[in-house]
Amino acid sequence: MASADLRRLWKLHQIDVAIQGIRNRATHLDVGKKTAAEIESLTNQLATNPYKLFHAEQLDLELQQSSLDDKVRKFESELYSGKIVNPREVDGYQKELAILKKQKGDIDEKLLEIWEQMPPLKELADKLDATLAAKKKELVETQRKAQQVKAELEADFKKRSAERPILAKEQNPGLLAKYEAIRKTHDGIGMAEVVKKRQCGACGTLLPERTLQGCLDDRTMTCETCHRILYYTEGVV
Ligand SMILES: [Zn+2]
Numbered sequence: 001m002a003s004a005d006l007r008r009l010w011k012l013h014q015i016d017v018a019i020q021g022i023r024n025r026a027t028h029l030d031v032g033k034k035t036a037a038e039i040e041s042l043t044n045q046l047a048t049n050p051y052k053l054f055h056a057e058q059l060d061l062e063l064q065q066s067s068l069d070d071k072v073r074k075f076e077s078e079l080y081s082g083k084i085v086n087p088r089e090v091d092g093y094q095k096e097l098a099i100l101k102k103q104k105g106d107i108d109e110k111l112l113e114i115w116e117q118m119p120p121l122k123e124l125a126d127k128l129d130a131t132l133a134a135k136k137k138e139l140v141e142t143q144r145k146a147q148q149v150k151a152e153l154e155a156d157f158k159k160r161s162a163e164r165p166i167l168a169k170e171q172n173p174g175l176l177a178k179y180e181a182i183r184k185t186h187d188g189i190g191m192a193e194v195v196k197k198r199q200c201g202a203c204g205t206l207l208p209e210r211t212l213q214g215c216l217d218d219r220t221m222t223c224e225t226c227h228r229i230l231y232y233t234e235g236v237v
Helices: 004-027 033-048 051-079 087-169 173-185 209-216
Strands: 191-195 229-231
Touching: 004 087, 004 173, 004 191, 004 229, 033 087, 051 087, 173 229
Parallel strands: 191 229
Antiparallel strands: none
């Protein structure tokens, strides 16, 4: 069994590992950045999709078409009402009607072109709309979850941070100083457990016999590769 000093230090180390874990989780917490970027891209795609422009033009042309239809009907009913008998007047009406019908023909042609292009554009716009709506929903859910996890992490961090100084006071000062120095240069992790097959639990190095013997002799040993203080439990060494 490891010395009492090492066992106490191991408890402190476990708190440090937990704090480090909380920091890592907070750093990598999914707050929906990727989804927000996807939403921006979809919004841009929708803005530049010609469906809306074509649709506006279609409505405009349909309105013109209907107004021309009314005019043609009006001219025709007047022309054939029997009230217009003067040949010059009849000629004038017929010329006007021809102009109106030509205009209507042009609009009909344009509308046909638009109607042909509309279905695939509408299908794409609808698809983008649906994806955008789903992504917006996803973002709300991700942000809600992130808030929840953040609150949990903060509470855990507070608890561990309060426990740490109490445990630090109980440590052998020399050993604690060594541990803190290692932590500074080793991503906050200053200890490693000797795991089965006689490996350093942090870096996986196979520990030499003299290191293992040192552990058994209750001396403070470090891993030759990652330099962390080694902790061991009975039966492993
Ligand atoms: Zn190691």
